[in-house]
C-alpha cells in the first residue's frame with residue numbers, strides 16, 4: 001500500500017545551506033498493516049508523512065501510495081488517503097455531524113452517501129451523542145476522534161496520522177488507540193502514524209519503523225527489535241555478595257547470555273529469552289548450593305533498542321539537524 005524507494009527531502013535554509021531532513025528512505029507497508037514511525041524531535045517523521053501525503057514534493061527518490069505515484073499522480077493519491085496532521089482541521093462553530101457531511105461533499109460524495117458515512121463514523125468513533133454539539137465544545141480527545149472521522153469520510157484505504165495522541169492525557173490516549181484499532185478492524189484501513197510515545201508504539205503497532213537523523217535505523221515488529229537488539233535483562237541477587245562472581249559464571253551454563261555484569265551482590269545479564277533462562281539459572285545455582293535473595297526478569301523496551309542502535313536515549317530530546325552545504329548534501 002505504501003512503497004518508497006530512496007525517498008529524500010532537503011530544505012534550503014539560507015543561501016547555500018540545506019537541512020537534510022529525510023535521507024533515502026526505503027519503506028514498504030502492506031495492506032491493512034499498522035505501522036508506527038518513531039524517532040526523536042526533528043528526525044524527519046513529519047517530513048516523510050508530508051511527502052507521502054503529497055503535501056511536500058520529494059527532493060529525490062520515489063514513493064507510491066495505494067498504487068499511485070506521489071509526484072506524478074497527486075490527485076489519485078489524495079483520493080485514496082486520509083491525513084490527520086498535527087494541527088486541528090475541524091471548524092469551531094459547525095456542528096459535529098455537519099462538519100462530517102460537508103467534508104463528504106468536499107470529496108464528492110452524494111447527499112445520501114455523505115449522511116450514511118457520517119453516521120457510520122460517528123458510531124465507530126463513539127461520537128454519536130456529540131453529533132449536534134459544536135466542534136468548539138468538544139474536549140481534546142473528542143476533537144481528535146472527530147479529526148479521524150473527517151479523515152475517513154471518503155473511505156480511504158490508507159490513513160496517515162501525525163502524532164495523533166500528542167497532548168492527550170493517558171486515558172484519552174488509550175481511548176484514541178481503541179478507536180484507531182476499531183477503524184482498522186471495521187474498514188481494513190492501512191495505517192501509518194508517527195508517535196513520540198514509545199510505550200504506545202510498543203503496545204499497539206505491529207510494525208515499528210525507527211527514524212533517526214532522516215534515516216531508517218530499524219524496521220521490524222517491536223518484539224523482534226527488542227529480542228534481537230536488546231534482549232531481556234535478567235538479574236539475580238546473591239544472598240552472599242562473595243558468591244556474585246560464581247553466580248555470573250553459572251548464567252552461561254543455563255542458556256544463551258550476552259553481557260554479564262556484577263554490582264555488589266547483583267548479577268545482571270542480557271538474554272534473548274530471559275523467562276527461559278531464569279528458572280534454568282536458578283536450578284543451576286541451587287544444585288551448586290548457592291543461595292539467592294531475589295531474582296527478576298525485565299523485558300526490554302523500545303528505548304533500550306534505540307539506545308543500543310544510537311547510544312542515545314529516545315526519551316532525551318534530540319538537537320536540531322546540522323545544516324549542510326549542497327556538496328555535503330550531495331555526498
Ligand SMILES: Nc1ncnc2c1ncn2[C@@H]1O[C@H](COP(=O)(O)OP(=O)(O)OP(=O)(O)O)[C@@H](O)[C@H]1O
Pocket residue numbers: 011012013019020021039040041042043044045046047048320321
Ligand atoms: N520547511 C522547512 N524548512 C527547513 N527545515 C525544515 C522544514 N521542515 C522541516 N525542517 C527540518 O527538517 C528536520 C525534520 O523535521 P520533521 O518535522 O520532519 O521532524 P519530526 O521527526 O517530525 O519532528 P517532531 O517529532 O518534532 O515533529 C528538522 O531538522 C526540521 O527543522
